[in-house]
Amino acid sequence: MRAARRTLLALTLVIALAVVPLAGCSSTDGGESTDNGTDEAKEPYRIGAVLSMTGTYAGLGEPEKNALEMEVARINEDGGVNGHPIEIIYEDDATDADTAVAATSRLIDKEGVLAIIGATGTGGTMAMRGEINRAGIPQISPAGGTVITGDFDPLVFQTPWSNSLVVPYTLDYIAEQGISKIGIIADSGGFGADGLAVLEANLADAGLEAVATEAFNAGDTDMSAQLTKIQGAGAEAVVMWTAGKEASIIATNMKDLGMTIPLYGSHGNARVEFIEGAGAAAEGFRFAAGKILIPEAYGDTTEAYQVALDFIDRYSAEYGKAPDTFAGHAYDALHITVNAMSTLDEDFTAAELRDAIEATTGFVGIGGTFTYGADDHNGMTADDLVMYEVKDGTWVLAE
Amino acid sequence: MISSTGLFQGRHGKTVDTPELLQFALAGLKNGSIYALVALGFTIVYASTGVLNFAQGEFVMLGGMLSVWAYSTLGLPLPLAGLLGVLLTGLVGVIFELLAIRPRKDGDPLALIIITVGGSMLLSSLARHLFGPTEKALPRFSEGSVNIFGASLERQSLWIFGIAAVAVVLLTFMYSYTRLGKAMRACAIDRNAARLVGIEPRMMVTLSFGLAAILGGLAGLATTPLTQTAFNVGPSFGVKGFAAAILGGLGNPFAAVLGGLTLGLLESMSVAFISSTYKDAISLIILLLVLFVRPQGLFGGSSRQKV
Known part of the structure; x- marks a missing residue:
């Protein structure tokens, strides 16, 4: 009896915990759609x-x-x-x-x-x-x-x-800084693999050479080994292509390794969580993205700005x-x-x-x-x- | 991509020199110490129940998330926030055992393992709803890094090494010399026999889940300043910790730590000498090879029951 009641109690709790958030979502969703439908x-x-x-x-x-x-x-x-x-x-x-x-x-x-x-x-x-x-x-x-x-x-x-727009823009910018050798680090998932393919296709046009190309997986906790390899290959800048939280690990790893070469990222890193995670290591990090982050970039008399x-x-x-x-x-x-x-x-x-x-x-x-x-x-x-x-x-x- | 690297190395005659090799080793040990802490959690539950707790990765996630919550939302100072986060995680471990594991009274390992898988999904969904989907950061316990013969290591990693070292010494002592530790091990070997000599197996199992959760929470607290945390980091910690525990030898704290460090070193050496693209595949292949030759793990005693 006692055991059965306890099992029942446990079940009820688990179901309650599982259902409450779901119920919360669906009731608000449902409420909205009926509003829209009947008004x-x-x-x-x-x-x-x-x-x-x-x-x-x-x-x-x-x-x-x-x-x-x-x-x-x-x-x-x-x-x-x-x-x-x-x-x-x-x-x-x-x-x-x-x-x-x-x-x-x-x-x-x-x-x-x-x-x-x-x-x-x-x-x-x-x-x-x-x-x-x-x-x-x-x-x-x-x-x-x-x-x-x-x-x-x-x-x-x-x-x-798309990457085919951002990659050439980023590479041209890097080449303008007088850099010729870069190390690439990209995640093995969709965004990183896509970016890597576009990067490799556009390197020659920008006059750059990739001296090391490294990968990592979503969920990896440390990228020091890959960065050590990039550093050892004589890269003058690191280009990172990922949209995940691993971006801030890469920035902090570089700082901890004492690497002073600049780190470039992508529009996938245009999130405050990146800066919060990397802290001081985010300083000097550069990435290309649209103008929404600083609307003044649109030009303050333009319609886009408004x-x-x-x-x-x-x-x-x-x-x-x-x-x-x-x-x-x-x-x-x-x-x-x-x-x-x-x-x-x-x-x-x-x-x-x-x-x-x-x-x-x-x-x-x-x-x-x-x-x-x-x-x-x-x-x-x-x-x-x-x-x-x-x-x-x-x-x-x-x- | 391998060819572009090789090309460059050939032209400049650049090979891996000593500080660089040391840096690779340190990178491996750094990752390895994280795996070791997670592996220890697997070991504790396995040692008292004979069950692999696949919710162990979620305890790591919770340790980080709850500490961030205590630090950012409650505004507690870091040491206090960390303590609260770890203790709350321990409490979650105990509640998880009472609600999900204990009702399954026969202790059938397969059923319990499936329950832990379900529990891990529930815990990460709850975290998603309570704390939101974005990643969270904590400040480091100590800033900066130390230089070791030309290679550098974050001070935060020293904390992780320290926690793993203290944990393994305490656990080894507990299992070998205290009544509590011996009682926990007795439960895994034979529940009924343990009960006959006056051990309360349910109590031991609850304690072991609490202890494993506390250890997982510590791992989450210590790694969040380096890696950030989010509601969905649990499974990847779980997989690496599980691999480390199997590689070292299940049920033995010392073997779990050595397994974690070995796994980390294997990965970083794969990056150094083969390819970062295949580092996880390479380390898993080695893990399989080891298990073919030594099913009890690299450092597990041969008398252990089979996995």
Whole structure:
């Protein structure tokens, strides 16, 4: 009797612990969608969002969802699109490609969405392609892999600067500093492996030579061995390509090894968590990214500056912290989709929506100014990038 | 990518010199000491239950996360925050045992191992909901690094070495000379026989989970200043610690530490002489080879029961 009761108690506790957070999420989600559905007489336009709310990219998926929720609420307050409210149905892909595919199927077959924003990661984004093609609806990805638009699909668009844009910009900048030999360290996952391939393809054009190329895995706790090898090979700068928390380990390892050569990173390191983790070792770290981190870089008389300031103010007020680049990518994905919808008749088809997205010209977003074309679904240029440097614990524009 | 490295080395005639080799060794020992601390946690639970606790990596995660919470959110000074974080982790270990392990009264190892796998998922989801998805940092206990014959080592790593050394001495002493330690080992060998001589096996198992959690918490606290922590770091710590414990020899604290250091050295030497891309594959292949020849692990006594 006693044992049975205790088992029951244990079970109840475990179930309660497991269910409470889930229940919390679904009740808020459900509440929102009914609000959107009943407030308006017209049927909402439904957009799917496949984001990583858990798993490795949870830190990216959260700001993305924040930005989408905030912007959808604003669009609907302003009367929606053609009188139709926008409804976003969120799915968590747990940073897993198979889950992303399953979520996509559900959004298409059960929810009948007109377009899908996602996935947060490059792996998930690519895996969804089969389902996207089956349904023939447009996909707008906030993931940064070059392969997303490099391996071209007419239905797939991308909002971040891809590695094929950032890598040549970064290498040219390094060459301008009078450096000729670099050591490369990249993670073995999607973003790092993608960046490494683009780096190796562009080294010669920039007049640089890689004297050492090292890899590490997500979850590794120390990169001193790889850095020792880079140092021993006579590199004049280290180029690091990763979006994970290992970036700050690399910066601290370099400082502890007494390496004084400069460290360059990528837009994957444009997160305050990097500076917090690396502390003093982050000083002097340089990386190229869009202008959202320091809106003055847009030029303070430009429209982009106003758009960015407005977004930063509203996001900071809503969530108590400034938006990062990932929030910006989601913002761009949503507004590009909604703008395309607003150019169409009320009952447009998915194919018309795709054509309208491709016709996006001069859209001033957070990541930059987007002009898509029949063979360009990334839509940005090197003009949308700027080089940052970490100074006194924050990023400033590198001279 | 291997060829570009090789090309350069050939042209400049650059080979691995002594300070550099020492630096590789230190890098390996540094990683190895982290693996060793996690491996010790596996050892404690195994020594009293004969079960591999796959939630051990989550204890490491919790030690870091709870210490960060105490330091940043509660605003406690670092030593106090660390103490609170480690003790809370120990408490989580005890609660985990009471709620998830104890109800399974027959002690069937396979069932218990599966429970620990489920428990590790539950703990990391809870951490994700309580502390958010982003990585968290702690300041170092001591700043700067020391120079050892031209190679450098962070002072923070000395803390990790120190904690591992103290832990292994205390545990070895406990298992060999104290009634508590002997009672814990007796439970793993034969529960019923242990009960017959007046040992309360349930108590021993609860204690061992608490102790393993405290040790995992210490590992999390000591490594977070170097690596940051996040809700999802548990499994990679768990895998490395598990490999270290198997490599050294399960159930023996001293062997677990040596296993951890060996694994770390294997990885860094793979980076130095072969390729960083395959360092994990190389060390796992060596782990398998060792197990073919010595199933009880490199440093495990031959009389140990088989794994």
